[in-house]
Amino acid sequence: MNIVLLGAPGAGKGTQGQRLVEEFGFAHISTGDMLRAAVKANSELGQKAKSYMDAGQLVPDELIIDLVKERISQPDAAEGSMLDGFPRNIAQAEALDAALAEMGRELDGALLVDVAADVIVSRLSSRRTCRACGFTGSDKHEVCPRCGGEMYQRDDDKPETIKNRLDVYESQTAPLVSYYKEQGKLWAVDGDRPVDEVYADVKKALSL
Numbered sequence: 001m002n003i004v005l006l007g008a009p010g011a012g013k014g015t016q017g018q019r020l021v022e023e024f025g026f027a028h029i030s031t032g033d034m035l036r037a038a039v040k041a042n043s044e045l046g047q048k049a050k051s052y053m054d055a056g057q058l059v060p061d062e063l064i065i066d067l068v069k070e071r072i073s074q075p076d077a078a079e080g081s082m083l084d085g086f087p088r089n090i091a092q093a094e095a096l097d098a099a100l101a102e103m104g105r106e107l108d109g110a111l112l113v114d115v116a117a118d119v120i121v122s123r124l125s126s127r128r129t130c131r132a133c134g135f136t137g138s139d140k141h142e143v144c145p146r147c148g149g150e151m152y153q154r155d156d157d158k159p160e161t162i163k164n165r166l167d168v169y170e171s172q173t174a175p176l177v178s179y180y181k182e183q184g185k186l187w188a189v190d191g192d193r194p195v196d197e198v199y200a201d202v203k204k205a206l207s208l
């Protein structure tokens, strides 16, 4: 199964993605995680991407599309992949369709985790992430409940950057909802409910 997780920043794509990976072992391909790892490693990609990420802007397509093409061609993604944070605009969606077609594969669909903007702002302001294992939690977690690592606030979870990220989502990423709907490939779940309830709906939508 090849699926895309769609939704505004902070809608819960990573949270639901982590659950699906733990239960079903999908290859979880998060472009945000890949870019943050590149920034941490101070690689050439990380150096180029950092200023865009800190400003809440999308990194240029030419930096991200080849990275994803390479990642979905890895053996662990052959059985199926769950893309989280990609595509972010129509050009990326078309590039993904073409790359999958070249490999004789096809996208099964896109799952929209739907949450209102005011809920998003409060979630992102209190989000904390584990520096060691990447676990996503909140400011209630003083240490990571999974590995005991240090929890930190992402640079792009500051109020002024959150606003930019929401604006970018509305102008560039939200049009993907129609893109997939017109192809009959859109599922949607209400993400403004407790994580377990959202997850139950996610599994129902994906027939898992």
Ligand code: AP5
Pocket: 007, 008, 009, 010, 011, 012, 013, 014, 015, 016, 031, 032, 033, 035, 052, 053, 054, 056, 057, 058, 059, 060, 064, 084, 085, 086, 087, 088, 092, 123, 124, 126, 127, 128, 136, 137, 138, 156, 165, 191, 192, 193, 194, 195, 198
């Ligand atoms: P990325 O890392 O993809 O960020 P994002 O899309 O903004 O998504 P988030 O990780 O912020 O949110 P999420 O939906 O995963 O929510 P989460 O589960 O963490 O991208 C970062 C940057 O990288 C971009 O701004 C861009 O610069 C660049 N980038 C990445 N991909 C790119 C691409 N394809 N092209 C160009 N640039 C790209 O949940 C959020 C919080 O809410 C957590 O604290 C969580 O515990 C909590 N929560 C989750 N679900 C619930 C619930 N049901 N109830 C209550 N709380 C909940």
